[in-house]
Amino acid sequence: MILEFLQTLSEMQIVGELTVLSLLIGGVIMAGGVIIAKIAKLLFHKYYAPSLPKDTAQNISKLIYFGILIISFLGFTSSQGIDLSGIMVAGGIFAVVIGFATQSVVSNLISGLFLIVEKPAKHGDTIELPDMGISGTLLDIGTFSSKVRRFDGTVTRIPNEKFFTSNIRSLTLSTVRRADVTVGISYESEIDHAILVMKNEILETMPFVLQVPEPEFRTEELGDSSVNIHVYVWHPRDDWSNAQPILLNTLKRALDKSGIEIPFPQRVIWTGKD
């Protein structure tokens, strides 16, 4: 009964030598390929991906999935008796036409591959793209675009070509980072004393500031109204929020406690009589 049914299908020609049966076999091969690809991807995610870096795991997962799909497709074409060599020749000319039309798409694809190979930043890194004014956490380097979650919670999609050709500033590659501010004291204040009180306040009240290297103070400028001191402190790379935003508060508190004046902009006017 079944054999007779299959025989009937094999005799039903669609185009040329293509029959309903061969199309059915091709469909089974493709469906099998898709199922195997999904199972392989699932097993990889379950057993191997957790031990790999996230971006590497994502890339290998895509490679496995699309690799199996391509093999299935080749199986499908050979089951239909399709000669791919003819398509290759025609495809060459077609590819040139398509290439011109989809230049930016291909450029993004190639840039994505280079980004994966070069790894200027990896998944989870905090980065800044100064050219584009974007900073945040790198979520994904995809086939055509990359995604960055900004500090305000929104996600920005960046075409890989732009991402690859941009300056990328990694904020998490080093073990520690430096925070810095400038503070002005009055000309009447003793600089060494001001530095001492600021240093003590930092070391006492800012637990995330490193003691080695210790906070650094440079007298930067004898300004119009004040002596400007530039303060540099180091902190663990993930603790920017415990250093930079509160550094100026700490310095002001230290100067206030010691009665050291932070002067307003001022101008001395001498009149003719004087």
Next chain:
Amino acid sequence: MKIMSDNSELTFSNFGIYDLVDQLELILPNTLIKFHRISENAFSYYRKNSEGNVVEKIIPVKSQDVKIELAPIRPLNYPARRTNHILLQFDKEIYLSENSAASIFVNCPIEIGIFLIHNSKHDSLDWITCDPLNSRFGLYGSPDTGTLCKYAKVTMATDYDDSNPYIEGVIQIVVENTLSFGHTISKVVFPITDNTLYYQNSKTIIDGLKITMKKRAAVNIADVQTTSLDTDWIASPTWEDKTTSAHMEMGLE
């Protein structure tokens, strides 16, 4: 509730295991800890330190046999857990001539863990430091490739009994110089997660270190390894995630 302003007048609670029946009060330098039964199967936990920070927790318990262990732990948690390494900067440098060795005792900072014991299991309930002002970070090496460490400027001790209770423990460091010239040591960096802490009453001792200054190819290095302590003091339960690392190498400075 009044937090003590003068620690010298108070008797502090020793390290050890305490039965938790209805209420329990533990007094440590600048810190007060209180447990109070609020129902048949639950206790409240209250902790206040000298900075006025209060931590309160509700502890549901299944069995009636509940104990609390107060024990020294590694100084890695305040102000936040960021590293496994500690950098001990000696207050006095140690000079070792060629092919010589020395054994020293050093005060190493500690923190204090509060553990809940039920069915013979230790669960970390809380941790404190009695010396927050001296619990800071330091960097060994350059900013891009260096190692972030907990930093402490430490003093020498005479022996294992010469420790500062609740704040520091004593660690023995054996230094051997196999180089063909004398060398001065001013600091040591090592992953303290390999070192077990032991306590008796209010004092703490820590697994030792063996530092060998040697030449490898064209580079002089200090090979730092942990040595287990053979003692009848009580081993403290470990709380941090233990990251195994065989030893640490420092460049000679």
